[in-house]
Amino acid sequence: MLDVLRAEIGKGLRVQLAHPLGHVITLLISTMMYLGLQFVLGQGELREDLLPRTLVAIGGYWFLQYAALVMVADLIEEKRAGTFAQAQMTSAPPWLPMLGRLITASVFGLAVAAVASLVPMLVAGITIPLRWAALLPAVLLGVNVLAFTFLLAALALVSPMIGALQSLFTSLVLLLNGSFLPLALYPDWLAVLARVLPTTLGIEAITQTLFEGRTLAGVWSSGTLPSLLLHTLALTAVSGLLFVRNHRRALQESS
């Protein structure tokens, strides 16, 4: 089982690194877009009070956007090309190669998020304080993102329109998870809607620990941490069930 997982991850990384220029361009676009937007929102200046919070938020978005892109785009392309079918004809259970794909996607998502965040930090001199209390919310944010990515992949098994749905959701995340403005500045109804989307609750919990100095107990009592935990568990369960259902459906309907 581990051998299959290692083979899948190794293949995924090699396929991604086969075209490194594409990743460099993605990084440049991501960084420029963020700094440009902050410059416009700051009415001609980069506001030091907003930059650290929005950078954490857009870091979460970059992780989600890139992990989903690697996972879903590759899956759709492989289904079209036939390599997905070839990889299915093995003794391994079908979820195992999918797990390998998810790990590859998370590695690339994290790498892009890290490098794309580092550039504005260096260029604009943004400082983000590091606190141990942020570790658990950060881990939950990671699981939250991967569960959503797996859900999109499960949909991609049967729906050729998943690309459009993925764009819609990731755009909503970018607009509402705090990448432009901190969540605290949103009207209440919009903040409620934003919290339903992946990453938002994770960003909120991390922000509370890093920038408001709250302890984990404080984040728990504010309701953010329990909500993040529930959201992540629900997303994980739904994506797992959807994968089982859609894998079965794909086997019944493939033509």
Next chain:
Amino acid sequence: MIEIDALTKTYGSSQVRAVDEVSLRVPAGSVFGFLGPNGAGKTTTIKMMAGLLTPTSGRVRLGGFDVARQRSAAMAQFGAVLEGSRNVYWSLSAWQNLMYFGRLKGMRKAQVADRAKDLLTGLGLWERRNDKVGGFSRGMQQKVAIAVALIAGPPIVLLDEPTLGLDVEATRTVKRWIAEQARELGTTILLTTHQLDVVQELCDRVAVMRQGRLVADLPTRELLATFRERDRYEIRVEGAAPPGFEAVTAEGVSTISVRVGDPIEVYDVVERLRAQGVVLESLTQVQPDLEDVFLALVSEPSHA
């Protein structure tokens, strides 16, 4: 051995039967031709054999293992080259592809490396092993796909249009390889192709599908013999053919083509020609080839 029992696949609410109660036995070590026009249900059947599609009813067993109930063991029994798909990663090298698929099949790294070296050498790709497959010719890509299907040394190989789009040289290599696998290694090969000369040359047995059903399943020689009763004769005569005979005339010689149910009827035809003073040059029996048989089968009611 491949065993297929009453395999059926229906699609959608209209219950269209893509495959209808198909039963087959492919003996170990044989090359089996699986033919049919486009849309006959061949690829659907192959996908069900490969565990990529769940049958509505019926059963497939590969090497004695039920694909539905003993999937893991059944998957270890075969390798496949699927039609119309790349089968391999173009952004990886031939070597990386083989290492990946070998390990996915549960082989150890050292085992895969040894096997990959043998296969790439055998297929003439060893020197190009580290080149990306996307830069290969169609024939070389197909050879890599075949090597992937064989990487774990499966006793059964499913080849869906393995020579499609290949040039003469690459087709010859693939044909030679198919023959070697079956004759020397005892591999069971199920082959679908529209190139009927390839089937006639290689296959021990042929099955023909039409509209989801099997219309023939016979040893190749027997299948051809079945249609021998419809043998055609070509009679070459000097000058123009007499009235009542359809012929092609070229360079002062007419070729009259006649189809008879019983060979004795040929004497009647010759007698009629002689009575009209026609000078006979030659009389040849035209043996049916697989193309004739195939066309007859897919345009007539069930034959099997």
